[in-house]
Amino acid sequence: MVSAWPLFLATATRHGISSVYAFPMVVGLLEVGVVNLYATRAHALSAGQVGEAALLANSAGQQILRSALDSVDDDVSANVSPRRFVHQATGMVVAQLRVAPDDALLIIRAHAFASGRTVREVAEAIISRDIDFSV
Numbered sequence: 001m002v003s004a005w006p007l008f009l010a011t012a013t014r015h016g017i018s019s020v021y022a023f024p025m026v027v028g029l030l031e032v033g034v035v036n037l038y039a040t041r042a043h044a045l046s047a048g049q050v051g052e053a054a055l056l057a058n059s060a061g062q063q064i065l066r067s068a069l070d071s072v073d074d075d076v077s078a079n080v081s082p083r084r085f086v087h088q089a090t091g092m093v094v095a096q097l098r099v100a101p102d103d104a105l106l107i108i109r110a111h112a113f114a115s116g117r118t119v120r121e122v123a124e125a126i127i128s129r130d131i132d133f134s135v
Contacts, residue, residue, distance in 0.1 A: 025061025032061035089123035
């Protein structure tokens with residue numbers, strides 16, 4: 001068998017690893033990272049196990065993103081932004097992505113951080129439909 005990653009294969013084999021499972025950490029449309037799980041025997045996971053692992057990976061992604069954004073001084077955490085814009089935009093993101101309100105706000109904050117804009121600016125752009133996450 002030819003391996004695309006010969007050093008990884010050699011190290012995994014040396015440590016008794018026979019299976020590797022990767023679960024993306026996703027918050028809305030944001031891919032935050034990946035959770036890798038390793039097993040000492042080669043086997044497929046059941047649909048239930050895959051579902052649980054994906055749920056846990058996404059939960060970890062939400063916590064990582066929250067933690068990263070909590071260290072940023074944005075206008076929501078500083079209460080500078082009028083709440084009505086942010087609440088309306090949050091509701092729109094909930095409808096567009098079918099996520100919980102906390103996740104929708106997290107997505108708005110992450111988008112603001114990534115684009116170098118304030119949360120209020122992103123909220124106003126969502127309300128005016130200049131930003132549409134459902135596309």
